[in-house]
Amino acid sequence: AQSVTQPDIHITVSEGASLELRCNYSYGATPYLFWYVQSPGQGLQLLLKYFSGDTLVQGIKGFEAEFKRSQSSFNLRKPSVHWSDAAEYFCAVGAGQAGTALIFGKGTTLSVSS
């Protein structure tokens, strides 16, 4: 069965510092991988996705993620964090067949300190 693990429940980063949020998935074939951000009381905004091809994916707001099949990981990175990046971040995986629902990780709360 598919599953997503986000090992870090809460991370605090200083403004301007770099960020890496970890995500590990379990799926037999090549998965569809996503990162979403959610601000308090809001819906989900897609940051980036990986379907195939280049394993380094660029997203919105200066985020990128790298798919590493050997490590079953899809970690999210940002070189310089802004205070407005404070939010909840969810990694999600979809089955190899397109058109299925997503399985979400438990999320990582990002706090940004000044």
Next chain:
Amino acid sequence: GAVVSQHPSWVICKSGTSVKIECRSLDFQATTMFWYRQFPKQSLMLMATSNEGSKATYEQGVEKDKFLINHASLTLSTLTVTSAHPEDSSFYICSALTGRGGHQHEQYFGPGTRLTVT
């Protein structure tokens, strides 16, 4: 980009009453929509898959008679919480699947509906 709306965004109802939540795809047709539930500070859990013109498929543990889903058109799916109780209070989020252009089968999420049952 594709836009999905939900209505209402926030609703309070009394225990025992029913509440209907609408999910609309505004600029595309969606044969498939998904309904998720999110408890405070937790992840999204899939409740059901809604397919236009057919019965919804519910995840294990989700009561289909309590959470009625109707997907009567290609742009509208509704979730009705029947005989709501305080434990049904949650954030309900829908998503719609699009297969257009270069974004084959990408999900677009609605802004969510916060239900509070008193």
